[in-house]
Amino acid sequence: MSSHGSSTQLLTRFDVSPSRRRKDRIARAMILAATVLALIPLALIVYYLLLKGLGSWSPSFFTTDPTGNTFFGSSNIGGIKSAILGTIEIVALASAISIPIGIGVAVWLVEYGRSSWFANTVRFFVDVLTGVPSILFGLFIYIVLIVGTGSSYAGYKGSLALSLLMLPVIIRSAEVVLLLIPGALRESALALGAPRWRVIFSIVVPTALPGMVTGVLLAVARAAGETAPLLFTAASTHNTNFNLGQFMNSLPVQIYSDVTSPTTAVVNRAWGAALTLVVMILLLNLIARLIARRSRLA
Amino acid sequence: MEAASAPSGERSILERSPLARLPDRALKYGLTTLAALILALIVFFFIRLVGEARPAFAKEGVLGFTFGNDWNVSAEHFGALPLLVGTLITSVLALLIGVPVAVATAVYATELCPLRLRSPLTVLVELLAAVPSVVYGLWGIFFLAPKLQPAEQWVADRLSFIPFIGGGLVTIPNYFITGLILAIMILPIVSAISREVMTTVPADHKEAALGLGATRWEMIRIAVLPYCRSGIVGGAMLGLGRAIGETIAVTILIGDAPKLGHHLFAQGYSLAAVIANEFGEAQGLHRSALFAAGLVLFVLTLLVNGVARLLVLRASRPGGSGKDLTPAGRPLAEVAEGA
Numbered sequence: 001m002s003s004h005g006s007s008t009q010l011l012t013r014f015d016v017s018p019s020r021r022r023k024d025r026i027a028r029a030m031i032l033a034a035t036v037l038a039l040i041p042l043a044l045i046v047y048y049l050l051l052k053g054l055g056s057w058s059p060s061f062f063t064t065d066p067t068g069n070t071f072f073g074s075s076n077i078g079g080i081k082s083a084i085l086g087t088i089e090i091v092a093l094a095s096a097i098s099i100p101i102g103i104g105v106a107v108w109l110v111e112y113g114r115s116s117w118f119a120n121t122v123r124f125f126v127d128v129l130t131g132v133p134s135i136l137f138g139l140f141i142y143i144v145l146i147v148g149t150g151s152s153y154a155g156y157k158g159s160l161a162l163s164l165l166m167l168p169v170i171i172r173s174a175e176v177v178l179l180l181i182p183g184a185l186r187e188s189a190l191a192l193g194a195p196r197w198r199v200i201f202s203i204v205v206p207t208a209l210p211g212m213v214t215g216v217l218l219a220v221a222r223a224a225g226e227t228a229p230l231l232f233t234a235a236s237t238h239n240t241n242f243n244l245g246q247f248m249n250s251l252p253v254q255i256y257s258d259v260t261s262p263t264t265a266v267v268n269r270a271w272g273a274a275l276t277l278v279v280m281i282l283l284l285n286l287i288a289r290l291i292a293r294r295s296r297l298a
Numbered sequence: 299m300e301a302a303s304a305p306s307g308e309r310s311i312l313e314r315s316p317l318a319r320l321p322d323r324a325l326k327y328g329l330t331t332l333a334a335l336i337l338a339l340i341v342f343f344f345i346r347l348v349g350e351a352r353p354a355f356a357k358e359g360v361l362g363f364t365f366g367n368d369w370n371v372s373a374e375h376f377g378a379l380p381l382l383v384g385t386l387i388t389s390v391l392a393l394l395i396g397v398p399v400a401v402a403t404a405v406y407a408t409e410l411c412p413l414r415l416r417s418p419l420t421v422l423v424e425l426l427a428a429v430p431s432v433v434y435g436l437w438g439i440f441f442l443a444p445k446l447q448p449a450e451q452w453v454a455d456r457l458s459f460i461p462f463i464g465g466g467l468v469t470i471p472n473y474f475i476t477g478l479i480l481a482i483m484i485l486p487i488v489s490a491i492s493r494e495v496m497t498t499v500p501a502d503h504k505e506a507a508l509g510l511g512a513t514r515w516e517m518i519r520i521a522v523l524p525y526c527r528s529g530i531v532g533g534a535m536l537g538l539g540r541a542i543g544e545t546i547a548v549t550i551l552i553g554d555a556p557k558l559g560h561h562l563f564a565q566g567y568s569l570a571a572v573i574a575n576e577f578g579e580a581q582g583l584h585r586s587a588l589f590a591a592g593l594v595l596f597v598l599t600l601l602v603n604g605v606a607r608l609l610v611l612r613a614s615r616p617g618g619s620g621k622d623l624t625p626a627g628r629p630l631a632e633v634a635e636g637a
Contacts, residue, residue, distance in 0.1 A: 016513055024513035028410060034402030035411075035419070038489070041482045042426055045437050101332060108329035122333045124607075125340050131536075131603030132596065133543025135570050139577075139592050140343045143350055167336070195314065197325045225430025228545040228570070232577055252432045252546075259436050259550055267440065274433045285428050289421075 053275025056268040062276075066238050066254065066269070077265050080273045082240040083254035087277070089242070090155055090234055090250055091224050094162035099216055101163075102170030103205075106212075109171070110178040111200055129168040135228035137164045142232045155241070155248030158234025165229060166219040173215020177208045210291055217288035221281045227252035251277045344596070351590035353583055363590055369556040369567070371576070376587035378594060380558045384473065384566035385595070388548065389541035391477025396484045397534045403485070404492035409518055420493070427486035435550030438479045443470045443551065450474060454563050461561075468563040471553035476568075479547055484537035491536065495529030495613050496522060529613030535606030539599050545570040569595040 016024075060079055067078035105122070113119025141161040146152065181204055189199045230236075230253050237247040251273050258270035355363055358376055366377020407419050450468045457464030499522050507517040523530075553565025554575050569591050577588050 016511070020513055020516070024515040027515035027518075031402045031406050031410060034399045035406040038399050038403045038426075038485055039422055042422060044441070045429060045433070048437055048441050049433070104329050104332045105336060108333050112326055112329060113333065119333075122336060125337050127607050128340060128600065128603070129336070131539045131543075131599050131606075133545065133570055133599055135543070135545040135573055136347075136592055136596055139347070139573065139589065142577075143343075143346045143589075147350070164339075195318065195322050197321045200325065221428065225428075225432070227430070227432045228574055231574060252430060255432045255436060256546060256550075259432075259439065270436055274430075274436050277430060278428075278433060281428050281430065282425075285425075 049271065049275045049278060052268065052271035056272035057275070061269075061272055065240055066249075077263070077269060078238075080251065080254060080269065080276065082238060082249040083251045083273060084276065085240055085242075086155065086234070086249040087224060087251045087280075089244060090158045090162065090230070090248060091220060093156060093159035093244060094166060094223055095216070095220055097159065098163035098166040098170055098219070102167050102216075102219075103174050103212060105167075106171045106174035106178055107200060107205065109175050111196075111204065126168045126171050129164070130172070133228075134165055134226050135231075137161045138229035138232050140164070141229070146232070153233060153235035153247050155234050155244035155246060158230045158248060158250070159244065161229035161233045162223040162226060165226060166223050169219035169222060170212075170216055173218065174208070174212045177211030177215070178204065180211070181207050210294060214288045214292040217284050217291070221284035221288070224284070225252060225277060225281055227256050231256075251280075347589060347593050347596065351586060351593045354587040354590040357583065358587075363587070364594055367558060369572070371556075371584055374583050376583070376590070378569065378587075378591055380556055381567050381569045381572050381591060382594065383558055384552060384568040385542055385570070385598070387473050387562075387566070388476040388480055388552065388568060389538055391474065392480030392484055392541040393534055393538055394481075395478060396481030396537060397488055397530075399481070400485045400488035400533075400537075401492050401530055403489045404496055405518055405522070407489075407493055408496040409522060410514065423489050424486050426482065431483070431544060431546045432550075434479050434483055435547040438475065438547065438551050439471065442479065443472075443475045446475060446478075450563050454561070463562045466561040466564055469553060469565050471551050471565055472563045473552065473559055473566050474562050476548055476551040479551055480541045480544055483544060483547065484540050487540060488530075488533045488537040491533030491610060492526065492530050495526045495533070495610075498529075498613075499525045526613070528609045532606045532609030532611075532613055535602055535609060539603040539606060542602060543570060543595065543599050545574050549574045569598075 062079055062084065063081055064079040065082045066080065067076055105126075109119055109122065113122065138161050141157050141164075145157050145160070185203060185207065186199055189203045190196070194202070230250050234248045234250060234253070236249050236253045236257060238249065241248050255270045255273045255277070258266050258273070261267055261270075354376055358366060363376060363378055364382065365379050366375075367379040368375050368377040369380055370376075403419075403423055407416055407423075411419060447468055447470055450472070454464045454466060454468050503521040503525065504517055507521040508514075512520065548568050549571040552568055552571055553559075554567055554571060555565040556567050556572070559566040572591055573588050573595075576584070580588050
């Protein structure tokens with residue numbers, strides 16, 4: 001506590017000594033500067049994505065497959081049609097696998113497991129899953145489905161790797177929403193004679209649905225941007241493919257392979273594909289946020 | 299509801315018939331199995347990974363593999379030290395750069411910024427988490443790294459008297475630039491957790507500090523930051539876990555040179571990058587060595603994340619020693635997801 005100069009003065013906020021005021025100002029300025037600093041990369045990334053990405057967008061960019069003619073000076077490198085469709089197919093299957101399982105586990109945790117030691121163990125392992133680097137999911141699927149079965153890469157194997165990645169995100173977010181549902185709602189249904197499964201399917205899950213959709217969409221958005229789990233599971237190819245049992249192209253893998261090219265046109269295609277991917281992910285995020293805003297439980 | 303059933307008279311009218319109770323049981327045990335499957339999956343993964351990595355460990359020894367300084371594919375010599383060091387240097391750099399900025403952002407958002415700006419600011423920082431890793435790599439290698447290279451060279455020349463930092467030739471892909479990109483990538487998660495923890499600081503504490511005549515900054519320093527310390531540390535550890543496991547951006551930016559870089563601005567390699575880069579054409583012992591690298595990575599992230607979860611969990615339940623996960627503790631975990 002600093003002492004004040006004269007005892008006759010009133011205690012006002014101006015009594016803070018100059019050195020303390022200076023320190024306060026400097027600290028606040030530095031905090032503000034750091035906040036601005038944090039936003040600079042975002043601005044630069046968005047700017048460059050638009051600058052480079054829009055330049056390579058054209059109708060044929062979205063309607064042709066990459067040709068694989070990436071040698072220096074070759075003019076016809078093609079677009080990213082197979083990559084866009086591949087990403088949609090792989091992520092759709094991954095969602096179809098992970099959403100029911102994820103919500104099922106979350107329902108179990110909240111409705112049955114609660115805080116038993118087994119439920120806490122499951123929570124702990126879900127946390128573990130969250131921390132596992134995404135490339136290890138790719139390795140896992142590789143060990144089990146490619147080494148294990150002696151077969152080759154396939155789109156559905158990529159989906160399985162992504163669904164492992166999505167599971168913990170879905171479980172946690174669904175659990176949070178389910179916990180927000182008032183116990184009185186369940187109890188009233190039970191008191192009316194409804195069996196547990198009906199309480200879960202007709203009361204708990206529908207009430208929590210909008211909130212769970214948000215978490216699911218965020219998980220889908222995250223999976224759509226992942227490269228590493230797809231490298232050794234879905235691999236990549238040039239052609240558009242609607243058979244998830246075959247090699248399958250995807251946007252992140254396409255970008256990754258284009259980045260290393262010495263040809264400017266191919267690198268530009270990577271920028272165009274990156275802009276496409278970011279727009280897709282941002283749309284999912286936006287929808288998730290809108291739904292989250294609409295449904296405020298509790 | 300009762301109808302005229304229960305002829306035997308043993309079952310009360312309030313009880314459901316055994317048949318009607320079947321779906322209940324099925325659901326309960328079905329969901330329990332599902333939950334158990336998750337445990338089984340992780341244990342199974344760990345065992346298979348160890349199995350696949352065994353040949354490499356058998357040849358080099360566990361310590362020899364982890365700390366051997368020689369990654370030579372053609373000579374079938376696999377020591378993962380250059381990879382381990384690359385992973386650690388870049389992740390620690392990411393923490394050193396990213397955490398102060400992230401915490402400052404959180405402080406600004408919760409304590410200093412006008413209320414109207416708070417949620418746009420939060421959304422903008424979280425947008426950083428929506429950018430895919432491969433896009434960070436693309437942007438880093440074609441924009442950030444070339445733009446910063448002269449500045450890095452200048453710093454390296456000025457600091458040439460400090461070993462491991464200055465003196466050498468700055469290449470475009472290097473440890474520093476990788477750490478910088480990782481710092482940007484972990485910023486949203488560290489910031490989100492710090493912000494979440496800061497909102498739990500009791501208003502009483504802050505008002506007490508202000509009431510005693512503290513300036514805003516003094517209030518932040520004596521009331522907010524100490525209260526949040528373990529939460530912030532936990533958030534930073536989760537960020538560290540992210541940085542250690544980050545693959546594609548690192549593979550693009552670190553240079554993929556399988557040897558120890560002699561200084562901060564040299565090319566190197568990381569555990570995750572070596573897998574992404576070499577797995578496609580690896581055979582035999584090489585492939586086993588890559589699985590072993592994956593195992594080292596797995597164990598490393600498990601340790602870091604385990605400590606992090608513990609700290610965050612404790613921070614979010616100040617008085618809590620109970621085993622139950624309170625609803626208040628869970629949103630944090632959701633935030634930890636970096637959504």
